[in-house]
Structures are given as structure tokens and as C-alpha cells.
Amino acid sequence: MPIVREKLREFKARESAAYRLSRPLSAARANQENGFFGGVPQHWMLDWPMPFPLVVQQASGTSLTDLDGHVLTDLCLGDTGAMFGHNPASVAKAVQAQASRGLTSMLPSADVEEVGSLLQARFGMPYWQITLTASDANRFALRAARAITKRSKILVFDGCYHGAVDETAVNLTAGQTVAKPSLWGQAYDLAAVTTCVPFNDVEALAAAFVPGDIACVIMEPALTNCGMVAPAPGFLDEVRRLTRAHGTLLLIDETHTLSTGPGGWTGTFGLEPDIWVAGKAVAGGIPTGVWGFTEEVKLGIERVRAEIPSGHSGVGTTLSGSALQMAALRACLENVMTETNYAAMITGAIALEDGITRLIAHLGLPWSVIRLGARLETVFAPSLPTNAEQMRATFDYDLEAAIHLGLLNRGFLVTPFHNMLLAGPSLSREAPAAYVAALNSILNEII
Numbered sequence: 001m002p003i004v005r006e007k008l009r010e011f012k013a014r015e016s017a018a019y020r021l022s023r024p025l026s027a028a029r030a031n032q033e034n035g036f037f038g039g040v041p042q043h044w045m046l047d048w049p050m051p052f053p054l055v056v057q058q059a060s061g062t063s064l065t066d067l068d069g070h071v072l073t074d075l076c077l078g079d080t081g082a083m084f085g086h087n088p089a090s091v092a093k094a095v096q097a098q099a100s101r102g103l104t105s106m107l108p109s110a111d112v113e114e115v116g117s118l119l120q121a122r123f124g125m126p127y128w129q130i131t132l133t134a135s136d137a138n139r140f141a142l143r144a145a146r147a148i149t150k151r152s153k154i155l156v157f158d159g160c161y162h163g164a165v166d167e168t169a170v171n172l173t174a175g176q177t178v179a180k181p182s183l184w185g186q187a188y189d190l191a192a193v194t195t196c197v198p199f200n201d202v203e204a205l206a207a208a209f210v211p212g213d214i215a216c217v218i219m220e221p222a223l224t225n226c227g228m229v230a231p232a233p234g235f236l237d238e239v240r241r242l243t244r245a246h247g248t249l250l251l252i253d254e255t256h257t258l259s260t261g262p263g264g265w266t267g268t269f270g271l272e273p274d275i276w277v278a279g280k281a282v283a284g285g286i287p288t289g290v291w292g293f294t295e296e297v298k299l300g301i302e303r304v305r306a307e308i309p310s311g312h313s314g315v316g317t318t319l320s321g322s323a324l325q326m327a328a329l330r331a332c333l334e335n336v337m338t339e340t341n342y343a344a345m346i347t348g349a350i351a352l353e354d355g356i357t358r359l360i361a362h363l364g365l366p367w368s369v370i371r372l373g374a375r376l377e378t379v380f381a382p383s384l385p386t387n388a389e390q391m392r393a394t395f396d397y398d399l400e401a402a403i404h405l406g407l408l409n410r411g412f413l414v415t416p417f418h419n420m421l422l423a424g425p426s427l428s429r430e431a432p433a434a435y436v437a438a439l440n441s442i443l444n445e446i447i
């Protein structure tokens with residue numbers, strides 16, 4: 001059953017009007033001169049599909065209440081920042097306790113030893129550094145990789161996103177590595193420092209190594225930022241084999257795929273990266289990124305440090321590794337990122353996946369569903385794409401925006417990007433069926 005465009009336009013107009021009508025308090029805040037550019041503390045907050053941002057009054061677990069009193073089931077969870085639920089009790093308690101003992105001093109706090117052991121045990125890497133964001137962790141790790149290998153370039157996969165990291169902000173367009181057209185103020189040619197190849201394309205990857213100038217491959221084990229694209233069987237093994245053969249370091253960025261299981265994709269499927277990165281949810285919502293690395297990388301960094309003067313290294317920021325972060329990381333790793341919570345998250349996500357799959361089959365829609373542990377998305381194509389180019393061909397922004405808005409008006413908050421869903425640990429048993437009922441009511445208005 002196809003989507004009827006006329007019905008879609010009318011639906012969007014009705015839902016926009018309903019959104020405006022039911023949110024007078026958020027609306028009143030929307031166009032205020034409040035000292036912020038665009039009226040919001042972060043310009044991305046304007047990139048959601050609704051007519052104006054809803055203002056959040058409070059959030060807890062998988063529930064979010066807006067200024068107008070609407071209680072929403074939150075399947076966006078801050079686009080992963082709150083993947084383990086808003087305000088996890090033990091993180092909140094640790095943060096409160098640390099607040100009375102000092103938040104930052106640029107010195108190690110008493111939690112350091114414990115957190116180091118927890119990171120080692122959980123993610124397998126023997127050495128760690130703490131940053132404020134996943135973007136920072138990626139940037140610093142890439143700097144280290146270039147310093148160690150003495151090579152200038154990195155390799156990324158088309159459709160990637162690794163945060164505010166200049167050299168990863170590229171697309172593959174007509175076979176060429178080009179800066180994303182949306183970048184602000186790019187001052188140098190990113191193709192000089194980055195090679196971009198299609199995901200799941202071993203031949204293109206092998207060819208990119210031939211000049212011998214790639215310091216590091218940075219990748220998610222499955223693409224999650226261009227829609228979700230799973231690796232083809234054997235692809236990740238080939239990436240590892242080729243990077244080793246060419247003396248290139250392999251950085252696995254698990255900022256989103258941490259949804260896969262307690263040790264991320266790496267722990268679940270036994271990957272062997274040289275550098276491992278996560279951020280967003282890893283400290284329960286307190287701004288924190290982590291990068292871990294092998295003994296070989298550690299020796300490489302030591303060699304680099306011995307060769308050059310100490311001082312500004314381009315790695316690290318003042319508040320990185322603060323006492324606040326260490327307390328939150330410890331609480332999150334010990335008490336929040338537990339097997340039990342992951343089991344609950346994955347059970348919720350499977351229920352959503354099953355319900356959506358049944359619904360689209362029932363309605364005869366040529367769509368499919370992809371799930372990575374606790375995270376899932378509907379793809380507007382009958383079979384799952386294997387690279388970003390194929391995925392981009394499925395995009396339907398009007399449809400995506402209409403569904404997003406319809407869900408919001410029916411009590412469900414999903415991400416503004418691809419309508420991705422994340423099942424937090426406290427998602428109720430009833431929520432997946434209620435979500436599917438909401439989606440059904442929307443789809444019935446537009447087909």
C-alpha cells in the first residue's frame with residue numbers, strides 16, 4: 001500500500017496545528033529574545049521536525065514531561081546521551097556526593113583506580129584516557145594515530161559521523177572525498193587528510209591502502225548515522241586483516257553501538273581494535289568520552305612523547321578526567337550498564353521490532369526494520385541497504401517528519417534523525433504495543 005502524498009501533506013498540516021494548539025507554553029518560549037542564538041542553547045535544537053521545540057520540564061527513566069504538561073514515552077533518549085534512562089539513580093547519587101567533595105581540580109581523584117579497572121574489565125583495553133565528549137575522544141585518538149604512524153591520512157566510510165571531528169566530516173560524492181556541504185567555515189581541503197570509501201566494499205578499502213599513507217581507519221562497526229547499515233558477513237574481519245597488513249591503526253567508535261550489549265559490538269562479537277571510543281551515555285549523561293588503547297599504541301605514544309617537547313599536545317582539555325566525570329563513570333559502569341539493564345533494553349527493542357515488522361507487513365508497506373541491540377529503525381525499502389549510497393536513496397524526509405510529529409502528538413518522542421528508537425531499561429511492558437498502535441493510527445491516515 002503506497003503512501004498518498006496528498007494525504008501526507010494534509011496529515012502534516014493537521015498534526016502541526018495540533019502540536020501548536022496543545023503547547024502554548026512551549027510556543028510562547030519559541031520566538032523569545034532570550035539571549036540565545038535562535039532562542040536555543042544549541043542550534044541543533046531547531047533541527048527537529050516539529051514547528052517549534054518542546055521545552056523539557058523534567059525527564060526520568062524513559063519518561064519526559066514538557067512545559068505544557070505532556071508526559072511522553074522517550075524513545076529518543078537524548079539521541080543516546082540518556083540511553084540507560086534519564087537520571088539513573090546511582091549516577092545522580094554519585095554526582096550529588098561528588099558535588100560536595102569538589103568537581104574538578106586537573107588532578108586525579110580517588111575514583112581513578114576503580115574506574116580504570118572497570119573500563120579494562122568491561123571493554124578490554126589496557127590503557128584509557130578520559131575526554132568531555134566522544135568528538136574529543138575521536139579527535140585526540142586520531143592525532144595520536146597520526147603521531148605514532150607518522151602518516152597524515154585517515155580513512156572513513158561514506159555515511160559516517162564521528163562528531164565534531166574535521167577530518168571525518170566528508171561524503172563520497174561521484175567517487176571523490178568531499179567536505180560535507182553543510183560544514184561551517186571549512187578552511188582546508190579535507191581530501192588532503194581523509195580518504196572516504198563505501199561501507200562493506202573490501203575492494204575499495206584495499207585500494208585505498210595502496211599509497212601507504214593511512215594512519216588510522218575510524219569506523220562504527222555498523223553505520224548508525226546514515227540510517228543503520230550492518231556490516232556484511234566477514235567485512236569487519238577484512239577491515240582488521242587489511243589494517244594490520246598495511247600498518248594502519250583501527251579505531252572502533254562505539255558511541256552509538258554501545259547499544260549492542262554490555263561490552264558494545266566489540267565485546268559482543270570479539271573485535272580487536274587498536275583504539276576503542278565511546279561517549280554520550282557512558283557516564284549516564286554526564287559529559288564524558290573515553291578512548292582506550294592497546295599496549296602497542298601506548299608504547300607508540302610514549303615514543304612520540306620522548307621525541308618532541310612536552311607542552312601543548314593538541315590532546316586533552318582542562319575539565320577532562322574531572323572528579324565529577326570519574327564519579328559518574330564509576331556509578332554508571334558499576335550499577336547502570338549492567339547485564340540486567342541491557343537484557344531489559346534488548347527485550348523492549350525486540351518487542352518494538354516485532355510489532356513494527358508485523359504492522360508494516362499487515363499494511364503491505366515495502367519497508368524493513370533494522371535493530372542493533374537496544375536501538376532500531378525503520379527503513380523505507382523492502383530490503384536493507386548495504387552502504388550509505390543505497391541508504392540515501394531510501395530517504396523520504398517528508399514522510400519521516402510527518403511520522404515524527406504524529407508520534408509526538410500521540411505521546412512518543414523519537415529521534416529527529418531517521419526516527420531512530422532506543423529502548424531504555426525502564427521502558428514499560430505496554431509501551432511497545434502502544435507505540436505500534438500509535439504508528440498504525442498515523443499510517444492509516446496516509447496510505
Ligand SMILES: Cc1ncc(COP(=O)(O)O)c(C=O)c1O
Nearest residue numbers: 133134135161162163255256280
Ligand atoms: C558514532 C558517533 N561518534 C561520535 C559522536 C559524537 O558524539 P558527541 O556529539 O557527544 O561528541 C557521535 C554523535 O552522534 C556518533 O554518532
